[in-house]
Amino acid sequence: MSATPSIDVVIPVYNAPALTRHCIDSVVTYLGESIGHVYIQDDASDAETRKMLDHLPYEGIHVHHADKNQGFGASVNEAVTRSRASYVLVLNSDTVASEDFLPPLCAALAADSHLAVIIPAGNDYARHNLRQYLRQPGGYIVTHRLQGHAFLIRRNVFQEIGGFDPAFGRGYYEDVDLGRRLDLRGWRIGVHPHARVHHEGGGSFGRGRSFRELVRRNRNLYYARYPNALRNVLLLSGNSTLAHFPENLIDALENVFHEGGYVHWLTSEPARLLPCLQMRHGFTGLGAPVRLMLRGWRADKRITEVWILPDASRLLRASLVLWARACGLKVQLWEEVTTTQNPAPRWFPK
Numbered sequence: 001m002s003a004t005p006s007i008d009v010v011i012p013v014y015n016a017p018a019l020t021r022h023c024i025d026s027v028v029t030y031l032g033e034s035i036g037h038v039y040i041q042d043d044a045s046d047a048e049t050r051k052m053l054d055h056l057p058y059e060g061i062h063v064h065h066a067d068k069n070q071g072f073g074a075s076v077n078e079a080v081t082r083s084r085a086s087y088v089l090v091l092n093s094d095t096v097a098s099e100d101f102l103p104p105l106c107a108a109l110a111a112d113s114h115l116a117v118i119i120p121a122g123n124d125y126a127r128h129n130l131r132q133y134l135r136q137p138g139g140y141i142v143t144h145r146l147q148g149h150a151f152l153i154r155r156n157v158f159q160e161i162g163g164f165d166p167a168f169g170r171g172y173y174e175d176v177d178l179g180r181r182l183d184l185r186g187w188r189i190g191v192h193p194h195a196r197v198h199h200e201g202g203g204s205f206g207r208g209r210s211f212r213e214l215v216r217r218n219r220n221l222y223y224a225r226y227p228n229a230l231r232n233v234l235l236l237s238g239n240s241t242l243a244h245f246p247e248n249l250i251d252a253l254e255n256v257f258h259e260g261g262y263v264h265w266l267t268s269e270p271a272r273l274l275p276c277l278q279m280r281h282g283f284t285g286l287g288a289p290v291r292l293m294l295r296g297w298r299a300d301k302r303i304t305e306v307w308i309l310p311d312a313s314r315l316l317r318a319s320l321v322l323w324a325r326a327c328g329l330k331v332q333l334w335e336e337v338t339t340t341q342n343p344a345p346r347w348f349p350k
Contacts, residue, residue: 005086012075072171073164101195108138116187140190148175229260238311
């Protein structure tokens with residue numbers, strides 16, 4: 001690969017002409033010097049959107065009008081076949097750039113040959129305290145969940161894996177499914193905290209009944225394929241750090257992450273350098289476990305297992321075991337933590 005890999009942009013479009021034009025304008029304004037071609041895949045939009053796309057005043061933009069609506073995944077797949085670039089930046093039509101966020105993304109891909117996809121942070125990651133997470137070569141944070149509103153991917157990897165699965169139809173969860181397939185093949189996915197893009201959300205589908213039905217259908221399809229992605233582990237400890245964790249606990253955590261699940265770690269001390277975005281941190285106390293145990297009515301939000309380290313508060317440990325067993329949850333009591341600091345737990349790439 002050359003020192004300056006080529007980058008093309010793919011934007012699937014379905015209606016929402018004002019948002020779409022704002023997206024395209026921002027791409028040309030802020031990313032213009034970093035990109036080659038922009039491939040706009042119009043997914044059988046209405047006349048107003050088609051007219052807007054046909055009168056764009058920019059060079060290097062290629063618009064293709066599909067004869068029928070195919071959905072987000074199929075539209076991206078088709079547009080990517082027209083590119084010959086090293087990397088492809090896939091953008092939802094309701095995203096807006098306010099800076100050239102591509103240089104740090106490219107630097108991360110150059111620094112880690114196992115990194116397939118890098119995602120710019122932005123408002124979709126505002127709920128995370130990104131300062132808590134370990135930085136990998138190139139400055140990115142590991143995630144095992146691909147959010148498809150904006151991502152830079154190696155084009156050859158995207159095509160070799162078959163792109164998005166058209167079984168997800170018009171959209172939603174096809175990006176998470178792609179990320180799961182990449183993860184299972186040993187590729188890494190990252191989020192870069194120093195690259196930002198704004199995502200409006202619901203630009204094409206809105207938030208009405210059809211949106212909810214589409215999300216529900218595709219969520220069920222995804223979890224039918226990857227049932228272990230429903231794992232939500234509540235991990236309770238005292239002041240143990242990640243460096244204290246024994247090998248078998250590290251193995252178990254890695255297994256949860258690579259299956260698409262989450263670990264919600266409650267400690268008595270601030271946690272630093274969490275290994276990936278699928279590990280969340282909170283402080284112990286009676287309120288925190290209760291909130292986690294009662295969270296959400298959806299199956300993918302519920303706590304499914306409780307793991308407890310030996311340095312956890314005895315009162316909290318006993319209470320949580322009784323509660324978990326009353327709820328029919330699996331309880332794992334870890335009876336060992338190391339007493340010496342291991343400066344490089346195995347999941348930290350060397």
